[in-house]
Amino acid sequence: MPQVPQTFDALAVRTWCGLALEALGRAREEIDAINVYPVADGDTGTNLYLTMESATTAVEAVFAGYDEAGRRPGLAEAAGAMAHGALLGARGNSGTILAQLLRGLAQRLDGARVDGPELRQALRRAADLAREAVAHPVEGTVLTVAAAAADAVEALEGDCAAVALAAYESARTALASTPGQLPVLRRAGVVDAGGRGLVAVLGALAQTLTGQSPAGEEPHAPFEGGFEEASEAGCAEPGPAFEVIYLLEAEDAAVARLRERLDALGDSLVVVGGDGLWNVHVHVDDAGAAVEAGVEAGRPYRIRITHFGTARPVGERAQRAVVAVVPGEGLAALCQGAGATTVLARAGEPPASGELVDAVRRAHAREVVLLPNDADLRHTAAAAAEQARAEGVRVALIPTRAAVQGIAALAVHQPERRFDEDVVAMTSAAGATRYAEVAVAERQSWTTAGICQAGDVLGLIEGDVAVIGADVAGTAEGVLARMLSAGGELVTLVVGAGVPEGLVHRLESYVRESYLAVDTVVHDGGGQGPLLLIGVE
Template identity: 30%
Template sequence: MANKRIDGMMLKEMFSSGAALLTQSRESVDALNVFPVPDGDTGTNMSQTINSAIKEMTAKRHTSVAAVSDAVARGALKGARGNSGVILSQILRGFARALAGHEEIDCALLAQAMREGANTAYKAVMKPKEGTILTVARFIAEETEKAADKYDDVTELFKLVITSGEAILKRTPEMLPVLKQAGVVDSGGMGLMVIYRGMYAALTGEPVETVVDGKAEGKPMPGEFVDEHDEAMTIEDIQFAYCTEFIVSHPRPDMKDEEVVRLRRRLERIGDCVVVVADMSLVKVHVHTNDPGKALQYALELGELDAIKIENMLEEFRERMEARLAAEAEKQAEMKEYGIVAVALGEGLSEIFTNLNVDKVVDGGQTMNPSIQDLAQAADETNAKNVIILPNNTNIILAAQQASELTDKNVIVLSTKSVPMGISAALAFDPSVSPEENAEAMMEAANMVHTASITFAVRDTTYDDREIHSGDIMGMIDNKLEVLGNDLSTVASEVTAKMVTEETSLITIYFGSDVTEADAQALCEQFAEQYPDCDVDVQNGGQPLYYYLIAVE
């Protein structure tokens, strides 16, 4: 299929197709992660990010590539999860910048969008590393820029996006030794290429097989419709009042495809956000309209109606406005000077932070990276002028830094890389000093802590010249694998011994949901006997998947 240019409708199909293919391929991309801990993996994070973008894109009718890409960028930023998700959101943000003011994409503009996407992503990362998704984005930008004036068919240039991206992706193991040792390409780069492959399939009209609820589907439909509106919207902006959904549950045996097409066209004349999905057994319909009765009447010509749902979006809007006004009134209450937001997963860890006067504890960590929107919302809900965020995980720091763009609060992000570092930082907080002084003192306290994380391998792999087998117990110090074994107590003892020095005065054991209190207490007693000059404490962290977090100070 030849396409001289890409218009807004085609761009919508391309993004939806890319998101669907990544959703299908999520587990395959996850499997490329070189470190086999059970954390929020790249494929999952990127999939959640792009699907958030699709929700935003389909919430309104857009006709220009500028409007479509702007909605995609906004949705991706709100839903970005993990470093890979944040970087993806920045690539999409760069696209939107390049496409601003344009109705269609030609070859020159496609190359410009690729360049702006790569540049924006690089700028978002403090220390860009080659051999990653950044390299893939940059190389594609370079190749499309070189070739843009040689093509007048955007489909042919997008084919170069695929071929050049796949070529550089294969070379990522040469740039990162850890990839070469594991025998895999970069997972973030692969995730980006999966999206681009899905986009190319939509552009050429090729079918994309996607998995929904465990069943193979054909070419993906756009993401689900979201009956939400921008905060600046007024009730007068709602053109169609009734969100109408129903199923033609028993279509006439002689129903023809042309009748389904005719139904779709008739609905488009009386509303928007029209979705009509048909097979031999049912027809699913969604439309926003001022005349739901007419929509039902049209559909009755095809068969019996079922699962009818009609919602008054005007009333929903009024309710949201009332809730927003109430929330704004609450915000007008006197603000305190400081608030603290911490990220942690586990009932015990959350309780510890709450007892340290942390205002908001956002669920998240290795097993679940909170989105930028989650962190920004927590900051907004904290009734304070200055909000200190403790990410407590290396994979959340970048998202926390980006959250400041979505809030008017003065957000101070401390680079705490583990929960024990966050706890130590919270203990050092002083409400009587300036934000700068607090940031310095809290990070100084956090950096006094070394953290061991003890978990299990989720698959066989090779890492750092070690053969790792599924189920092996892994002891990591500051996110670096140090001890590997089969016995939990032995690994915990050995990894702690590597951290303790003559200056060590305190050892704290946070035991997870898979460890009994008796076993944790036994380990505490062992450490007390082994290190008589240290205070040893044990706390029920309740964290999933990580047997122990052991802090040494």
């Protein structure tokens, strides 16, 4: 039998993370199925698992960074990696709160080892910090379960094992009482999903420090009708349309102002982190405004926008879904309105294959059409498609090289068609769309159109510089002239932030007056997208 640590050290952190990830993996579908608060979207278990997976990966990376001569990281380093990894990978309302709980623990696990009294203090700090991160705390949620665990060990005498076991048992009891505290849970006949996940994490902590799996089953949903029936029984009031999550580099004062602004925009606001790095989560109707608030506060990145109308519960897969990578929140809203699950890509920070696989999982369909919308994402998207196929999803990768090709493909998408027929139609529409981009040169460079200087406006057609101009409007007209010389029936303009006033009207007039049979459609690309995207079909 392996030696059971009487104190909490770096190896205990590593073991705990691994056991917690296993526990959440086993409970993932159950937790997804009972999720009715704050939004009945069936993804709490998945979000908790992905958050814990990120924490575990960070801890493993710290251990791997040491040599093989028996050296190990210290407790503070391992606990800090756990908290930082959770912060970077936090998903959804529940995952964001879990990240803050782990951050609170890490702030007290700062010695070489900790004993029972210090673990009690860490649990207290975790519960308090998580509650502070939530704009409007509600009882009967994971916050209640965390507070109960901390309260139960406040005056407990004993070692770390005794503290962890008592915290777990109190959390189980508190979880069983959540339906009596939150009407939406009582009507659905379920316990709080986030609280259920925290109990699994605390059970893993008790197992780490006692060497034995805690006895007894976790309280679960007595409801037997499945997710849709549970959601209907919950009778939750309709909420905002979008979930917005992003990492943010910002100062404390700017984050305080950001909290006030986001609180006025929506609900389920949770802002966690510190020391210049934050994870922001909010439910809003205006996703663009939530992102713009982050831009005003600092530098948001890894932006994820989910339309709640596309979320589906575990056990009820859609037949078909589309996953699209988009370069701005405006296009994200456009594609989500067409039923797609989106992954937001920022310049210089392309999504990893894991993010694309995560989006395929969120789409929760038997068949998925994947639109990378970027030539540089071809290999990343192919890797994600292979991983999703290994998980039993039928995936078709359409090699769209620009967002305007993805828009064209999505426009002809018909989920009622046979899969192969739908993929062929979407591929044909994308292939028939020529694309261009207008951007500003950052430095002097050789191009296919000659030498450009920093500040020159570049018109790139199919990825190659075709026009070098002095202003955006003139360059865009030059690009349109070249593209339409080969024919076309429809021009698509995706306008980003920073375009000159009156540009859209000038380009629409140019197309209308110069090419009588060509129509123009304009989309707002949002503040994070390119200056101007052009598509010609």
